[in-house]
Amino acid sequence: MKMDNTWLIEKAYLRGEFIDAEKKFDVLNPATNDSIGKVPDIPLAQVEQAIVYADKTWNSWKTTPIGERSKLLQKLYQLTLEHREQLAHVMTLESGKPLQESLVEVDYAASFILWFAEEGKRAYGDTIPAVSSENKLFTIKQSVGVVAAITPWNFPLAMLTRKVAPALAAGCSVILKPASQTPFTALAFAKLAQHAGIPGGVFQVITSTNSQGVGKLLATSELIRKISFTGSTAVGRTLMEQAASTIKRTSMELGGNAPFIVFDDADISAAVSGAVAAKFRNAGQTCVSVNRFYVHDDVYEQFAEALTKEVSQLKVGNGMDDGVKVGPLINEKAVEKVKKHVEDAVGRGAKIQTGGSHLEGNFFSPTVLIDVHPDSLIATEETFGPVCALFRFATEAEAIDAANDTPFGLAAYFYSENVRRCHRVSEQLESGMVGINTGVISDASAPFGGVKQSGVGREGSHHGLDEYLEVKYISYGK
Numbered sequence: 001m002k003m004d005n006t007w008l009i010e011k012a013y014l015r016g017e018f019i020d021a022e023k024k025f026d027v028l029n030p031a032t033n034d035s036i037g038k039v040p041d042i043p044l045a046q047v048e049q050a051i052v053y054a055d056k057t058w059n060s061w062k063t064t065p066i067g068e069r070s071k072l073l074q075k076l077y078q079l080t081l082e083h084r085e086q087l088a089h090v091m092t093l094e095s096g097k098p099l100q101e102s103l104v105e106v107d108y109a110a111s112f113i114l115w116f117a118e119e120g121k122r123a124y125g126d127t128i129p130a131v132s133s134e135n136k137l138f139t140i141k142q143s144v145g146v147v148a149a150i151t152p153w154n155f156p157l158a159m160l161t162r163k164v165a166p167a168l169a170a171g172c173s174v175i176l177k178p179a180s181q182t183p184f185t186a187l188a189f190a191k192l193a194q195h196a197g198i199p200g201g202v203f204q205v206i207t208s209t210n211s212q213g214v215g216k217l218l219a220t221s222e223l224i225r226k227i228s229f230t231g232s233t234a235v236g237r238t239l240m241e242q243a244a245s246t247i248k249r250t251s252m253e254l255g256g257n258a259p260f261i262v263f264d265d266a267d268i269s270a271a272v273s274g275a276v277a278a279k280f281r282n283a284g285q286t287c288v289s290v291n292r293f294y295v296h297d298d299v300y301e302q303f304a305e306a307l308t309k310e311v312s313q314l315k316v317g318n319g320m321d322d323g324v325k326v327g328p329l330i331n332e333k334a335v336e337k338v339k340k341h342v343e344d345a346v347g348r349g350a351k352i353q354t355g356g357s358h359l360e361g362n363f364f365s366p367t368v369l370i371d372v373h374p375d376s377l378i379a380t381e382e383t384f385g386p387v388c389a390l391f392r393f394a395t396e397a398e399a400i401d402a403a404n405d406t407p408f409g410l411a412a413y414f415y416s417e418n419v420r421r422c423h424r425v426s427e428q429l430e431s432g433m434v435g436i437n438t439g440v441i442s443d444a445s446a447p448f449g450g451v452k453q454s455g456v457g458r459e460g461s462h463h464g465l466d467e468y469l470e471v472k473y474i475s476y477g478k
Ligand code: SIN
Pocket: 154, 155, 158, 230, 253, 285, 286, 287, 288, 442, 448
């Protein structure tokens, strides 16, 4: 694919226009640590103006018939697919993920736009038979108001559309703050939104390195009625505390610590394929990435050997190069964390079957560790890197207890050919999502979200629209 720099837009998108600023910051390519361009570091005063403008535009957007809003979203969907290659290119440059994964992400991101263009038409209310009066009771659903969306660097486009598409379909206006590592994908998308005819001010993009300052301003503003965040549990907790000052609605898609259980009745070769899919997408930098593999004693060696064989064949390199399956981690800090987790596990007796080393720059070799001690850091913290940590278990109860022994509860996976066990275990796992005999669970039509400290709210599916709607009850006297 040829480099097309016209899609690296070095301007923020405010009030329907691409604007410059005096102060700018560099965006780095994680594969080389070279700058790929600069974007404006928008000052807080301008963020305040954007909020006021978003509030103004919300008044006309919320009364625009859903048929029209839906048509604009469908146009945006078409434009997103038409610019699939350009968007993927930008995404690989700034996030490092392999180009093939970026292309798949564009399709995934587009699927949220199409889904919510349709789902927006089904924001039904209820008619309610009154039990204690002759009044006519009914409910309607109305847009929440101005929404602040804060999106992460690991899925620069899909996490954006998963928030922005339902918000726009519901009739909300949105101020987006993309991660400072990956603003270019959001700005390229803003150009498409502008072309699609989404009114200026209904969707704005603030680029800034002052994540804490902007986050606080968005979370505490009286004019913003909802904040939707994807990122770490620590930042989510702070935003929730700040949002409490104005009793703002929140959707939080936070950290995970996903278990992957391989029972003795599993199809081992299917389990290995599922494990690779669930672990190595985006080099393991995914909230639903497996962090802990629990493998039954009777199939432990067989699974470990087959997994090691697959993992040792994964090609590491610049995401722009052919055949690369594992790109760089996002930055040096991410590499340091992975290194620390591997060293800690090895220090407690784990054995490295393959990988285990920091290559050059932000690259870490795909790794399999066996005989990992349950007290290792890797068992308790999200590693966010290409490391498989294998633990043993003997009974189903032991596996479930170990899987649930975490404050997080986003995704969980298990492999078994026993249908009764499949029902039983899926009900007992404390997580918002369960993959049975699959390592791929993400889908625009399904509710994505976690329990415990992995977050509140659901994205995607019809539940994802409700996050941006208020239910109003109306009682109509005789
Ligand atoms: C995430 O890592 O937050 C999202 C992953 C997905 O949607 O599959």
